[in-house]
Structure formats: structure tokens, C-alpha cells
Amino acid sequence: MKKVRKQSNKPCGLSAAVSALAKRKQPPICRRTLEREAKRFGFNAHEYLRKGCTVLKGTILSKSELQEAREVALRVRASPGGGGGEFFTLRKGVSQDKRKLFALLHKFSPLLHQLFNGIRFPFSDKGPYAHHNQIQLAIKRPGFEGYSALSNMSNALVGHVDQTDGGKKMGKTYCNYTALFGIVLDGDTEHRNDAGNLWVAPGSAQKLATKFKVTGQTPIWDPGKGLARKYFSKEEMPSMQAVHARPGQAILMHWQTIHGVGPNHSETDRIHVYFRLTAAHRPEGSKKTYTAAMMEPTLETPLLEGLARKQRQMTSANLPVSTIKRQQLEKPFLKLMVKPKTSGMKDPQKLKDQQDEIEAKICL
Numbered sequence: 001m002k003k004v005r006k007q008s009n010k011p012c013g014l015s016a017a018v019s020a021l022a023k024r025k026q027p028p029i030c031r032r033t034l035e036r037e038a039k040r041f042g043f044n045a046h047e048y049l050r051k052g053c054t055v056l057k058g059t060i061l062s063k064s065e066l067q068e069a070r071e072v073a074l075r076v077r078a079s080p081g082g083g084g085g086e087f088f089t090l091r092k093g094v095s096q097d098k099r100k101l102f103a104l105l106h107k108f109s110p111l112l113h114q115l116f117n118g119i120r121f122p123f124s125d126k127g128p129y130a131h132h133n134q135i136q137l138a139i140k141r142p143g144f145e146g147y148s149a150l151s152n153m154s155n156a157l158v159g160h161v162d163q164t165d166g167g168k169k170m171g172k173t174y175c176n177y178t179a180l181f182g183i184v185l186d187g188d189t190e191h192r193n194d195a196g197n198l199w200v201a202p203g204s205a206q207k208l209a210t211k212f213k214v215t216g217q218t219p220i221w222d223p224g225k226g227l228a229r230k231y232f233s234k235e236e237m238p239s240m241q242a243v244h245a246r247p248g249q250a251i252l253m254h255w256q257t258i259h260g261v262g263p264n265h266s267e268t269d270r271i272h273v274y275f276r277l278t279a280a281h282r283p284e285g286s287k288k289t290y291t292a293a294m295m296e297p298t299l300e301t302p303l304l305e306g307l308a309r310k311q312r313q314m315t316s317a318n319l320p321v322s323t324i325k326r327q328q329l330e331k332p333f334l335k336l337m338v339k340p341k342t343s344g345m346k347d348p349q350k351l352k353d354q355q356d357e358i359e360a361k362i363c364l
Contacts (some may be wrong), residue, residue: 026113034114034303035310041111043252045308049298052205052257055243056250060107061183066248069104070185072097073271077139090122090133101135104183105275108250116178117302118280131177136274138182138261140196144270146263150194154239156201156228159260161208162276163221164288172221175288177276178300180259182251187270193242196270197262198251201238204228205256205297218291228258254297 027033038045042057061069076088076097090102102122105112112119120132140146148158164175188195211231212219219227228237242262245251251272253259264270279300282290293299 026109026118029114029117029303031303031306034111034307037111037114038307038311041108043111043115045304045311048252048254049304049308051200051202052254052297053200053202053243053259054252055245056108056111056252059248060250061104061248065107066185069100069183069273070247070271072100073137073139073185073273074269076101076137086136086138088135088137090135098135101137101273104273105181108181108183112181112277115304116277116279116300119178120278120280131276131278134276136272136276138270138272138274140187140261140264140270142264142267142269144196144261144264146196147199147260148262150263150265153193153199153260153262154241156204156232156238156240156258157226159199159201159226159228159240159258161227161256161258167221168223169221170223173218173289174221174294176255176290176294178279178293179255179277180251180253181275181277182253182272183275184245184247184249184251185271185273186247186268187272188266188268189242189270190244190246192266194263195266195268196264197242197244198253198272199240199242199260199262200253201228201240201258204238204258205254207232207236207238208256208258209295209297212291212295218289218294256294256297 037043040058041060044054044057048054076095079095079097088098088101090098105122109119109121120130122133124132146153148155152158161174162177162180163172167173167175182198189197208219208227208231219230222230232238238258240258240260243251255276278287279293282293282300286292290300298304
């Protein structure tokens with residue numbers, strides 16, 4: 001008689017990964033490990049440092065994983081209670097489909113753990129309304145009107161900086177997580193601006209930090225006055241740009257970056273799953289609001305600036321041979337054609353420094 005194998009009640013596939021992720025011991029933070037993971041995931045450290053937002057260029061999700069995640073996202077949205085809002089919490093008894101969406105973070109954890117000196121993973125504690133135990137399933141269907149007309153989306157006044165629902169009361173201090181991490185499951189945003197794209201104001205995180213330092217105070221919520229309107233004059237106001245990413249890629253944005261969502265004029269659903277990441281080593285009493293990180297945007301990414309320098313050095317070292325030869329040929333020419341001022345300058349080292357400075361300016 002043929003034995004019938006019992007069905008296991010244990011979650012499998014993507015749904016099992018979220019539990020494994022919470023229990024898994026993470027490797028120590030290491031500069032070389034970060035460099036390796038940044039290369040694997042296609043993370044541009046200089047762009048994230050300068051703009052406060054970047055797209056991970058690596059294709060991490062397989063075609064089958066991407067297809068499964070897309071189908072799961074649509075099922076979750078169509079399920080009872082799934083159409084009333086975009087936010088879902090991870091708690092005991094949550095459906096397998098929702099667990100699968102949370103498990104997507106597992107695919108990117110090697111980079112995020114290193115970059116943020118550890119992050120708080122889903123189910124690492126039981127706080128159901130904590131940022132790390134929530135996801136945002138943002139589906140913008142064809143015809144979605146966006147925050148404003150496409151022609152007005154570059155205006156930073158259209159955008160915002162996230163605040164928790166509980167903090168959206170007059171005079172409440174802003175609650176800051178560390179970074180927004182969005183996985184693109186579907187959409188036509190790679191080559192167009194009007195497909196429900198995320199729009200961001202590059203550099204606004206640093207500009208706001210400068211303003212916060214001047215006041216020395218944590219920003220407070222004012223429903224009629226966003227941070228851009230409150231802190232920037234007309235001349236200082238940054239502009240927003242559309243973020244371009246294809247399905248399977250991911251978007252990493254600093255919490256403090258002003259952002260919004262444009263209209264979807266395409267014929268495709270734009271589906272993003274967003275995680276609000278919080279660095280693991282915040283001081284006691286600063287889990288929800290970490291004022292020091294608002295005033296210094298790189299505080300929770302201690303290896304970021306070093307990684308950005310390293311990547312730029314590597315880029316320079318990988319210049320095409322033709323470019324290097326051209327630069328080598330130009331140097332003798334520059335020395336003949338460009339003569340520094342020598343009056344009153346007898347020190348040969350100063351003379352050489354001035355020559356190098358002139359050459360650098362011309363090469364630029």
C-alpha cells in the first residue's frame with residue numbers, strides 16, 4: 001500500500017523567508033563586504049549621498065520570483081480588507097500572501113544590513129505598528145491622477161516628507177525612519193515620466209538638514225504647511241525629478257528627501273512594495289524620532305562616504321585606454337602652452353602646484 005505523505009503546515013518559498021530573516025544572524029559590518037555587496041546590487045553610493053535617492057541597477061529577483069510577487073500583490077489588494085488602504089502590518093496569523101511580500105526584503109538584506117550598520121527586520125519584535133513591521137503596497141492604475149498634473153510635478157511644493165498617521169496632528173514632532181526602500185514589481189516607469197513614477201527632489205535631504213541645524217529644533221507637523229514651504233524661499237526651492245526604474249529593480253531614498261507620485265498615463269499598473277527601514281543602532285529614546293540624524297543625513301550610514309570615494313576611484317581607474325592616452329598626450333602640450341605666473345614665486349614646489357592646478361582646470 002502506497003504511503004501518503006503528510007502535508008506540512010510550515011510556510012515555504014518566499015513566505016518562509018520572512019521568518020528566517022528575523023532569526024538569521026547577520027554578518028559583522030565590514031567595509032570590504034559593503035563594497036562587494038554594493039557592486040552586486042548595483043548601488044551608486046555617490047548618487048545616494050548627493051541626491052538622497054538612487055536606483056539599484058542589479059537584477060536581484062528572478063523572473064519567476066518577480067512574477068510570483070506581482071501575482072501576490074494583486075491578490076492581496078483584491079482580498080477582503082485589502083482595498084481600503086495601502087498599508088499592511090505583519091503580526092501573528094497574517095496571511096501567507098502578505099508574508100511573501102514582507103519576504104521580498106530578504107533578497108536585499110545583504111546590502112541594506114551593511115549600508116545602515118544593521119537594520120530592524122520584520123518580526124524582529126512584535127510591535128505591529130512599528131515601521132519595520134509594515135509595508136506599503138502602492139498600486140497606481142492607469143488613469144491615476146497623481147499628486148498634481150504632470151507639468152507641475154517638478155514643483156517641490158507638490159511633494160512631502162513622510163510622517164506617521166499618528167503624528168499628523170498640529171504641533172507633533174516628525175517621526176523619522178532611516179530610508180524608504182521600494183521594490184518595483186510592475187510598471188512602465190523605466191523610460192517615461194508619466195507612468196505613476198516616484199518623483200524626488202535631489203539634494204533636498206541635505207538642504208533640509210542645513211535648515212534644521214540653523215533652528216536647532218526638530219521639525220513639527222503643520223497640515224497646511226509642508227517642510228518645503230516652511231523652510232525654503234522661492235529662490236532656494238529644489239525641483240523634483242521622475243525616478244526611472246524597471247520591474248525587478250529597487251529604489252532607495254533617504255527619509256528626508258522630498259517626494260511625491262506623478263500621474264499614470266500608461267496602460268500598465270505601476271506596482272511598488274515599500275519598506276520603511278530603520279537603522280538598528282539608534283540610541284535609546286530615539287527609535288521613532290532621531291533628531292541628530294535629521295541634522296546629519298549620513299549619521300546612520302557610517303561607511304557611505306568612504307564607499308562613494310572608493311567607487312569614484314574605481315571609475316577613474318577604469319577609464320577607456322583612449323581617454324588615458326589622450327590625457328597623457330595633452331600634458332606636454334599643456335606645459336608648453338600654459339605658463340603660470342612666476343613673478344615673486346621662487347619656490348619650485350609652489351610653481352609645480354600652480355601648474356598642476358592649471359592643468360586640472362583645463363582638463364575639467
